[in-house]
Amino acid sequence: MSKIFTPIKAKILEIIDETPTIKTFVLKPEEEFNFLAGQFAALTCFGIGEGFFTPSSSPYDKEKVEFTIMKVGRVTSGLFNLKKGDFVGLRGPFGKPYPLNKFEGREVFIVGGGVGMAPLRSLFLALLHDLPKYKKVYIRYGARTPKDLVYKSSLFEWQKIENVDVELTVDVGDEGWQGKVGVVTILLDEIPCDVNTACAVVCGPPLMMKFTLQKLLEKGFHEDNIYLSMEKNMSCAVGMCGHCRLGKYFICQDGPVLTYKEIKDIEDPFI
Amino acid sequence: MIFVLDEISLRNLFHQWLLNYKIFIPELSNGQKIPNLALLDKEKLEKFSTTVFLNIRTSEPLKAVFSLPKEKVAIFNDKEEKEGKEDKEEKKNLVIGAKVCDLRPLAVLKKMYLEKNFVLEEFREKLENTLIISADCPFPQESCFCNLVGLKPYAEKEVDGIIADLNLSFIDNKILIEVFTKKGEDLLKDRIGVKLEEADKEILEKQKAIRKKAEDYLRKINEKDLAENISEKILVAKEKFWGELLKTCVECFGCLYICPTCFCFLLGDFFVENHYERIKFWDTCYHPMYARVAGGLNPRAEFYKRGRNRFHCKFANFYLEYNFYACSGCGRCFHVCMGKIDIRKILLSL
Numbered sequence: 001m002s003k004i005f006t007p008i009k010a011k012i013l014e015i016i017d018e019t020p021t022i023k024t025f026v027l028k029p030e031e032e033f034n035f036l037a038g039q040f041a042a043l044t045c046f047g048i049g050e051g052f053f054t055p056s057s058s059p060y061d062k063e064k065v066e067f068t069i070m071k072v073g074r075v076t077s078g079l080f081n082l083k084k085g086d087f088v089g090l091r092g093p094f095g096k097p098y099p100l101n102k103f104e105g106r107e108v109f110i111v112g113g114g115v116g117m118a119p120l121r122s123l124f125l126a127l128l129h130d131l132p133k134y135k136k137v138y139i140r141y142g143a144r145t146p147k148d149l150v151y152k153s154s155l156f157e158w159q160k161i162e163n164v165d166v167e168l169t170v171d172v173g174d175e176g177w178q179g180k181v182g183v184v185t186i187l188l189d190e191i192p193c194d195v196n197t198a199c200a201v202v203c204g205p206p207l208m209m210k211f212t213l214q215k216l217l218e219k220g221f222h223e224d225n226i227y228l229s230m231e232k233n234m235s236c237a238v239g240m241c242g243h244c245r246l247g248k249y250f251i252c253q254d255g256p257v258l259t260y261k262e263i264k265d266i267e268d269p270f271i
Numbered sequence: 272m273i274f275v276l277d278e279i280s281l282r283n284l285f286h287q288w289l290l291n292y293k294i295f296i297p298e299l300s301n302g303q304k305i306p307n308l309a310l311l312d313k314e315k316l317e318k319f320s321t322t323v324f325l326n327i328r329t330s331e332p333l334k335a336v337f338s339l340p341k342e343k344v345a346i347f348n349d350k351e352e353k354e355g356k357e358d359k360e361e362k363k364n365l366v367i368g369a370k371v372c373d374l375r376p377l378a379v380l381k382k383m384y385l386e387k388n389f390v391l392e393e394f395r396e397k398l399e400n401t402l403i404i405s406a407d408c409p410f411p412q413e414s415c416f417c418n419l420v421g422l423k424p425y426a427e428k429e430v431d432g433i434i435a436d437l438n439l440s441f442i443d444n445k446i447l448i449e450v451f452t453k454k455g456e457d458l459l460k461d462r463i464g465v466k467l468e469e470a471d472k473e474i475l476e477k478q479k480a481i482r483k484k485a486e487d488y489l490r491k492i493n494e495k496d497l498a499e500n501i502s503e504k505i506l507v508a509k510e511k512f513w514g515e516l517l518k519t520c521v522e523c524f525g526c527l528y529i530c531p532t533c534f535c536f537l538l539g540d541f542f543v544e545n546h547y548e549r550i551k552f553w554d555t556c557y558h559p560m561y562a563r564v565a566g567g568l569n570p571r572a573e574f575y576k577r578g579r580n581r582f583h584c585k586f587a588n589f590y591l592e593y594n595f596y597a598c599s600g601c602g603r604c605f606h607v608c609m610g611k612i613d614i615r616k617i618l619l620s621l
Contacts (some may be wrong), residue, residue, distance in 0.1 A: 001343070001344060001345050001346060001392065001393075002344045002345060002390075002391055002392040002393060003392070004389050004390070004391075004392075005344045005345040005538065005549050005551075006345040006346070006347055006549070007345075007347055009349065044347075044540065046349040046540075046547060047540065047542055047547065048540070049538075049539065049540050050538065050540070051565070072565045072566040073565030073566060074565075075565070076565065087349050089347060089349070206568060231564055232562070232564065232570070233561065233562045233563060233564050235536065235537050235538050235554075236536070236538060238387075238388065238389035239383075239387045239388060239389065240383050240384055240387070240389070240391060240534065240536070241535055241536045241537065241538070241554070242534060242535035242536075242554070242556060242584070243535070243537070243554075243561065243562065245556075245562075245580065245584065245588075246570075247583075247588070248588045248591065248592070253387065253388060268570065271568050271569070271570045
């Protein structure tokens with residue numbers, strides 16, 4: 001049997017309702033599970049199959065690992081039927097992490113859309129762990145409505161941290177919403193950092209990625225300083241099964257995060 | 272070392288090997304022109320004729336012995352109950368009569384399953400526990416094009432990193448056995464009553480002539496070489512090119528399921544008695560669901576994109592990384608194609 005395809009068990013400690021369609025699963029792996037921010041893992045919903053998710057918790061938290069998951073398909077629907085105390089399978093971590101060493105001494109400009117904030121939260125918590133190493137961290141986050149914003153309470157807490165600058169927007173506001181209204185790119189009209197040296201990290205739905213990328217390029221970010229999370233169909237996560245091919249890359253091994261420079265010659269990379 | 276023996280002696284060897292090995296061999300049924308890949312048993316061996324080795328490769332790709340179409344790769348449980356049993360092979364495998372166009376595919380699988388960051392244990396075990404006896408291909412058919420992808424219709428010692436243990440050539444009513452590995456040499460030690468003579472110059476000259484004839488025939492049917500920079504050309508070919516050349520495809524996926532170099536697979540979980548089994552199935556990138564992600568977005572929804580992906584994979588991306596094509600020119604894709612799509616026409620029109 002191939003050990004690489006055998007999941008370890010992880011107990012669900014808690015399930016947090018983030019939005020009507022997004023939940024955060026807090027897991028306690030039964031065996032050691034160490035990951036770096038940006039790496040992903042395969043979650044098995046027993047009897048249904050595997051889905052691939054990037055942890056949303058801090059890589060420095062050795063007690064538990066969290067996954068923020070949106071209900072979109074067969075596996076995620078199965079996961080949503082589970083309750084506290086149930087088990088899931090866990091395989092990984094896989095792929096390359098965010099290159100934190102390259103971010104050192106620079107401004108880090110994080111742009112998230114919808115549930116795409118999940119891996120970015122893990123990245124942010126990793127940056128927060130060594131915040132003095134980075135010049136400044138910016139978060140620009142957009143969701144459809146105020147109800148669709150994930151990590152709401154944390155976002156407002158992060159706004160208070162020195163050297164962290166958080167701005168939020170929603171496509172459609174509601175009565176209680178005092179913030180900005182519009183797609184996430186409206187938060188990129190004013191770029192407060194030095195685009196010549198800053199690193200931008202983007203994760204979100206395909207259209208959001210496409211337009212955010214355009215805007216970042218327009219604003220002068222360097223092609224090799226824009227880090228994009230690529231979502232592809234996966235099955236093995238170890239570079240063998242072929243499903244996650246994107247040009248010459250196997251996203252599960254060469255990604256899931258690639259720079260714009262690496263993918264710029266590929267037609268329609270985001271769908 | 273190259274030895275000569277006759278058909279009776281070779282069959283005698285097969286008899287002795289059958290005691291210790293599960294033997295895969297080409298088998299020709301009545302009226303068939305292309306043999307099937309079959310398991311040899313005592314009964315079959317009684318009627319066995321070595322002329323079957325003169326045919327081209329088997330209908331089924333040899334990769335099926337090394338990466339089963341459906342294979343258990345993990346057993347696990349969500350409870351504390353006992354987990355299921357592993358499938359263990361009792362005998363070692365022996366493949367007899369493998370053509371070069373089935374050896375390169377093993378090199379492709381080896382690159383993908385063993386030489387990247389992770390190891391597919393099932394493939395590693397089978398590769399280690401299988402002895403391979405290759406055979407010359409003296410009579411290529413019109414669908415064959417191994418010469419276009421850099422192969423010869425016979426195995427020299429190494430084919431892209433895959434080394435057969437022994438090689439068979441058929442000259443008149445004699446058989447030449449060339450020893451490539453220590454394992455092959457050991458295999459020839461199990462030969463009670465079989466005398467091996469060293470090949471003389473005359474028979475080696477005949478072998479050379481037969482091989483040249485096969486090469487000349489391939490050159491005749493595949494006169495034009497692939498473009499030198501075919502990988503680059505494939506990468507820039509436009510939508511219209513793929514649409515035009517693949518327009519008769521009925522999307523049966525036969526070409527990819529029969530392809531010996533296709534390495535794609537899909538994992539599926541099944542509940543069996545008291546545990547779960549993770550099964551690896553051969554998969555095909557022509558399937559519309561292959562690249563679709565949860566939620567429904569599909570980067571290769573249009574067929575031309577899936578067709579293009581296949582050619583990018585075999586002739587551009589793989590070649591640029593490993594310096595040989597993920598295609599062995601076996602012609603199986605053309606043989607099974609209901610739309611009569613000849614991969615050579617596509618490659619030569621680039």
